Amino acid sequence: MTDASIGGAAAPRKKSSIHELDARTRKRNASEARFKAFGLGAILIGLFFLVTLAVSIVRSGLPAFTETVVDVEFTLSQAQFDEAESTLFKTAAYSDLFIADLRGTLEERGMQVAFDEAAIERLLGKVGGTLREFYRANPEQLGQPVAFQLPASSRVDGYFNGRVTRETLEDTRFLQGSDLDLVDALHEAGVIRQDFNWTFLTGADSGVDNPGGAGIGASVVGSFFMMLVVLVLALPIGVAASIYLEEFAPQNKFTDLIEVNISNLAAVPSIVFGILGLAVFIQFMHLPQSAPLVGGLVLTLMTLPTIIISTRAALKAVPPSIRDAALGVGASKMQAVFHHVLPLAMPGILTGTIIGLAQALGETAPLLLIGMVGFVARGYPEGFLGGFTEPNSAMPAQIYTWAARADASFYEKAWGGIIVLLVFLLLMNVIAIILRRKFERRW
Amino acid sequence: MQSVKLAASALAIAAVSASAAAARDNVQVAGSSTVLPYASIVAEAFGENTDFPTPVVESGGSSAGLKRFCEGVGENTIDVANASRAIRQKEIDACAANGVTDIIQVRIGYDGIVFASQQDGPAFTAFEPTDIFNAIGAKVLVDGEVVDNPYNTWSEFNSELPDAEIAMFIPGTKHGTREVFEEKVLLIGCEETGAYEAMVSGGMSEDDAEDACLDVRQDGGKSVDIDGDYTETLARIDANPNGVGVFGLAFYENNQDKLKVATMSGIAPSTETIASGEYPVSRPLFFYVKKAHIGVIPGLKEYAQFFVADEIAGPTGPLANYGLVADPELAATQSMVANEETMQ
Numbered sequence: 001m002t003d004a005s006i007g008g009a010a011a012p013r014k015k016s017s018i019h020e021l022d023a024r025t026r027k028r029n030a031s032e033a034r035f036k037a038f039g040l041g042a043i044l045i046g047l048f049f050l051v052t053l054a055v056s057i058v059r060s061g062l063p064a065f066t067e068t069v070v071d072v073e074f075t076l077s078q079a080q081f082d083e084a085e086s087t088l089f090k091t092a093a094y095s096d097l098f099i100a101d102l103r104g105t106l107e108e109r110g111m112q113v114a115f116d117e118a119a120i121e122r123l124l125g126k127v128g129g130t131l132r133e134f135y136r137a138n139p140e141q142l143g144q145p146v147a148f149q150l151p152a153s154s155r156v157d158g159y160f161n162g163r164v165t166r167e168t169l170e171d172t173r174f175l176q177g178s179d180l181d182l183v184d185a186l187h188e189a190g191v192i193r194q195d196f197n198w199t200f201l202t203g204a205d206s207g208v209d210n211p212g213g214a215g216i217g218a219s220v221v222g223s224f225f226m227m228l229v230v231l232v233l234a235l236p237i238g239v240a241a242s243i244y245l246e247e248f249a250p251q252n253k254f255t256d257l258i259e260v261n262i263s264n265l266a267a268v269p270s271i272v273f274g275i276l277g278l279a280v281f282i283q284f285m286h287l288p289q290s291a292p293l294v295g296g297l298v299l300t301l302m303t304l305p306t307i308i309i310s311t312r313a314a315l316k317a318v319p320p321s322i323r324d325a326a327l328g329v330g331a332s333k334m335q336a337v338f339h340h341v342l343p344l345a346m347p348g349i350l351t352g353t354i355i356g357l358a359q360a361l362g363e364t365a366p367l368l369l370i371g372m373v374g375f376v377a378r379g380y381p382e383g384f385l386g387g388f389t390e391p392n393s394a395m396p397a398q399i400y401t402w403a404a405r406a407d408a409s410f411y412e413k414a415w416g417g418i419i420v421l422l423v424f425l426l427l428m429n430v431i432a433i434i435l436r437r438k439f440e441r442r443w
Numbered sequence: 444m445q446s447v448k449l450a451a452s453a454l455a456i457a458a459v460s461a462s463a464a465a466a467r468d469n470v471q472v473a474g475s476s477t478v479l480p481y482a483s484i485v486a487e488a489f490g491e492n493t494d495f496p497t498p499v500v501e502s503g504g505s506s507a508g509l510k511r512f513c514e515g516v517g518e519n520t521i522d523v524a525n526a527s528r529a530i531r532q533k534e535i536d537a538c539a540a541n542g543v544t545d546i547i548q549v550r551i552g553y554d555g556i557v558f559a560s561q562q563d564g565p566a567f568t569a570f571e572p573t574d575i576f577n578a579i580g581a582k583v584l585v586d587g588e589v590v591d592n593p594y595n596t597w598s599e600f601n602s603e604l605p606d607a608e609i610a611m612f613i614p615g616t617k618h619g620t621r622e623v624f625e626e627k628v629l630l631i632g633c634e635e636t637g638a639y640e641a642m643v644s645g646g647m648s649e650d651d652a653e654d655a656c657l658d659v660r661q662d663g664g665k666s667v668d669i670d671g672d673y674t675e676t677l678a679r680i681d682a683n684p685n686g687v688g689v690f691g692l693a694f695y696e697n698n699q700d701k702l703k704v705a706t707m708s709g710i711a712p713s714t715e716t717i718a719s720g721e722y723p724v725s726r727p728l729f730f731y732v733k734k735a736h737i738g739v740i741p742g743l744k745e746y747a748q749f750f751v752a753d754e755i756a757g758p759t760g761p762l763a764n765y766g767l768v769a770d771p772e773l774a775a776t777q778s779m780v781a782n783e784e785t786m787q
Contacts, residue, residue: 088754089755090492128491129491170699172699206483207483207484207485207488208480209765282519283519286519287519288467289471289521368503374473374479374503375501376499378490378497378499379490379497391471404476405674406698406766408698
């Protein structure tokens, strides 16, 4: 190198051909190849983890989408209905009547295996609630045989999807080894079968002893209303704040202070916003507890910094020539911003918003403090406004609650809930991509 | 922009109607995660069996629940606090300072605390409180002297126990369960091994000695605090064949295919031995009702009465079926709730 630069006459130039790689070029090429290999390796590692994650989620979550049902006809007389309605624990009375009736039916059919009412009770999930609801809504069906599809118990369900096996089964009050013979016999007779679990998609949360009745539907609605609040509040506020800061605000210490604070807010742990929400929205403003409206407000606070930062980046990325051209032909500053800069920044703003929403969608910690974690998603809200104010949970909170429950069947439902959450997220992303395509302009 | 304006005004209307519709018609419950499963069973059954809306039951822990319970009287405060321990005097004072003076204490039954390990792991089948203390106490008695815990395997201090590494997963300090574990296992073990006496005669005050008894060793992951739920403890046991975990009876019974339980002082845990008081490690579970809310929040008294009814909390009810040990004195509790008797 130094030799060559002296003037060329000093040392005879090495003879080389461009067809022949010298040592330095080979070294450079090798390092490039190494870097490419590293990059490819990084992508492969990422891909490996992604595939592992997806496979494990799908494998653990799929059982949540099937359920084991018992197909039976049942007749309830008016007298039995009145008697059941006169007790305190009505659903238990319905359940007892149903079990007694089912026993009679099975005995008539002449099952090969011995069984008693206790065994039938162990095989069935909670049926009383469904039966009572049905007969209260359809009193004209009393005295007539009605075909019911009722959930089997979580352990029978586990037997069909491999979670419970004869080898590992210990006789407990939940299930005994001899019950499995009855299950097999009923399965052959077509009384017990597996079906797609619509309850899981459409239902609400259930008590811990009723995994067959649990569904994620109500908390999907809760998440939806929260996202609506976040979108409607965070997008206009965030965009207005960024436009002001980026296009109109004077450059002074005060503006700098605000900018630094916004950047810092983006890094604040989400539980802090929960504490703030509890103090401001519930204790001070007296908004209802456990309501998606409050959840949405808290998540709005959490999402705002993300949206502001990404919107400002999007506004900065619009070439100054576009602003200058607009101002040059006589547009006011506001016209320049709203007619020219903002539409061009729209794809970036949408990306930021979707990232913010996705982050908010998966958040559980702040919801813990405003009362949305626990046995909360117990039914669908009444009407559109009720969706904001009636107690409800959110998908991640529901998943968290299920994962902590003792019955292994709820663990499967937690994984199933994750699948639903991912599908929800995917839908949001698809909408964002479609909108981005629509707004995208090139210059 | 037009649509944004429209949506914003719709939301404003929603917010206004929200504060107007704040008249709450459902019972609001919060507190212990140990009581949560039982409360969720009752809440679901209450919604199915009465014309009142299903109560909302939040989790968060006994202390957090009682703190919110004591925040004051009014619709934006909770009506019922679940607790896996009795309310403390400090909390009663805090309640009184905020105007919550009339509190009804309702005992719903008992919860057993069991020691369980992997089904296929070493034979951890019988423990004494002294074994647990020797395994995880920070300072134990060896040859008449109080020293830093030197044990690595269970068989080092009790030849009947397996020659396996000590690995215990105990509830973290934020759990109400930890208190029972300390009081009924660690402290008893400390006294029975003679460590307590040795500490006192070594010049410690009785209070200090008691605190020292409850100290858990920090070396090498032999005792791990679990701050999450029992599912986390179960996952740890699944991953460690030598692990011994502390569980609630109901959780163990629901996972009997994965866990095997050990006896404590020779008694196997079951609803019967806990109800009779033979099994030593158990505790009462409570919920607390704000009397000022009865008659204001629809269904509150009915919920409390439904909870302790024989059909629900009795020995054949759904709570006992899930793993709650029914209270033999349930009748007294029922009449107390019916008469709205508050704590003195």
